[in-house]
Amino acid sequence: MANLLDRWTYRTTPTVVFGRGCLDELPDHVRRIADGPVLVVTDRGLLEAGVVERVTDVLADAGIDAEVWYEVEPEPPTDSVDACAEAIHQTEPAVVLGLGGGSAMDTSQIAACVVTNGGRAEDWIGVEVVRKPGVPTISIPTTAGTASEVTGNAVMVLPDRSNKMTVVSPYIYPQTALIDPALTDSVPPHITAATGMDTFCHAAESFITKRATQHTRQPAADAMRRTLEFLPRAVADGTDREARDQMSYACLQAGYTLANAGVILVHGLAHAIGARAGIPHGVANTLCLLPVMRLAAEQNPALMAELAEPLGVSPDVSDETERAQAGVAVMERLVDQVGLPTRLEEVGVQRAWLPDVAAATLTNTRVADNSPVQPNAAELTSLLEGIY
Numbered sequence: 001m002a003n004l005l006d007r008w009t010y011r012t013t014p015t016v017v018f019g020r021g022c023l024d025e026l027p028d029h030v031r032r033i034a035d036g037p038v039l040v041v042t043d044r045g046l047l048e049a050g051v052v053e054r055v056t057d058v059l060a061d062a063g064i065d066a067e068v069w070y071e072v073e074p075e076p077p078t079d080s081v082d083a084c085a086e087a088i089h090q091t092e093p094a095v096v097l098g099l100g101g102g103s104a105m106d107t108s109q110i111a112a113c114v115v116t117n118g119g120r121a122e123d124w125i126g127v128e129v130v131r132k133p134g135v136p137t138i139s140i141p142t143t144a145g146t147a148s149e150v151t152g153n154a155v156m157v158l159p160d161r162s163n164k165m166t167v168v169s170p171y172i173y174p175q176t177a178l179i180d181p182a183l184t185d186s187v188p189p190h191i192t193a194a195t196g197m198d199t200f201c202h203a204a205e206s207f208i209t210k211r212a213t214q215h216t217r218q219p220a221a222d223a224m225r226r227t228l229e230f231l232p233r234a235v236a237d238g239t240d241r242e243a244r245d246q247m248s249y250a251c252l253q254a255g256y257t258l259a260n261a262g263v264i265l266v267h268g269l270a271h272a273i274g275a276r277a278g279i280p281h282g283v284a285n286t287l288c289l290l291p292v293m294r295l296a297a298e299q300n301p302a303l304m305a306e307l308a309e310p311l312g313v314s315p316d317v318s319d320e321t322e323r324a325q326a327g328v329a330v331m332e333r334l335v336d337q338v339g340l341p342t343r344l345e346e347v348g349v350q351r352a353w354l355p356d357v358a359a360a361t362l363t364n365t366r367v368a369d370n371s372p373v374q375p376n377a378a379e380l381t382s383l384l385e386g387i388y
């Protein structure tokens with residue numbers, strides 16, 4: 001086991017506001033950043049669900065001018081982020097407010113940086129490529145999944161749809177994350193399942209990355225425990241407030257660890273599959289979770305035995321290999337409970353794509369190098385064949 005107390009750097013969003021009803025604090029947080037108009041960056045689904053109006057009403061009641069740009073695309077491609085940057089350029093807001101799931105928050109965060117850094121969204125892909133702060137942003141999540149509000153990462157689909165790539169920068173963090181679980185109450189069951197599984201993957205993957213530290217393992221373990229207990233409840237009954245609140249908190253905890261310890265090949269594969277097949281991020285992660293974790297249990301049982309504890313495996317199971325396998329069985333049960341697809345064929349992936357998916361995954365070295373197991377392209381292809 002790596003020394004989890006080795007040196008580390010920990011980053012997060014400077015102001016994190018959490019709790020059911022905290023949306024009413026939004027005007028104070030806007031004014032703390034700037035005295036001027038707001039551009040709300042969001043998507044049509046949120047407009048139709050009435051979530052946008054709840055936010056604009058709070059701003060209007062406080063006398064803050066707000067315009068709404070609702071053209072965010074799900075799993076945003078680079079050109080839709082460029083369109084958002086153009087909207088910011090035209091409206092010249094003092095604060096850009098990303099309202100939605102990861103798609104809206106990521107779009108707002110990258111676009112805010114494009115406006116001040118120039119160029120196009122694609123130019124800023126990579127680690128610490130962005131040169132200066134963007135227009136100030138506030139992120140308000142409406143799903144419990146991505147935790148984009150507390151990460152310095154923002155993800156886009158490449159123009160050729162071969163992969164998703166990430167802008168990683170301290171300037172991507174918003175100034176404020178305002179997490180009001182009530183905004184997730186209207187998320188339909190299949191999106192609750194997919195986004196909740198994204199949270200689970202952030203926690204489980206980051207627990208076993210090479211960059212994991214004591215400081216990241218604690219929130220990761222907490223997020224896993226809460227997700228195992230409350231995600232099936234939130235999927236079964238979206239009006240279960242306790243389950244919604246707990247999932248928003250699990251998402252936040254998983255975001256702290258995701259931002260600082262990173263993820264592994266579950267996300268690596270999911271990005272390459274999701275970009276090609278156009279499927280939601282959480283669905284793609286769920287498909288890839290079990291094969292990657294089974295491989296890890298086979299090749300690194302000692303590490304996977306450590307993961308067994310937050311997965312709730314009884315201490316009576318003392319053999320390393322058995323603990324690793326029991327942990328995988330817990331994850332299998334969770335996937336089964338949330339009812340998402342488990343075969344690539346079910347979501348429109350073509351068998352002929354698999355070698356390219358494997359190759360694209362390995363080009364994402366930030367994720368591949370952080371993985372405790374290092375399969376080559378042929379091994380990754382056969383792993384994908386196993387879930388076709």
Ligand code: NAD
Binds near residue numbers: 043074075101183
């Ligand atoms: P999403 O933002 O694409 O939203 C999915 C759907 O849910 C949309 O149709 C939206 O309208 C709807 N929706 C959202 N909130 C709702 C609500 N309260 N009521 C009703 N409908 C609602 O999905 P997501 O999974 O949250 O985000 C996915 C994106 O986030 C992907 O592009 C992924 O790569 C990215 N991501 C980013 C990070 C990060 O660290 N920045 C981490 C994980 C994922």
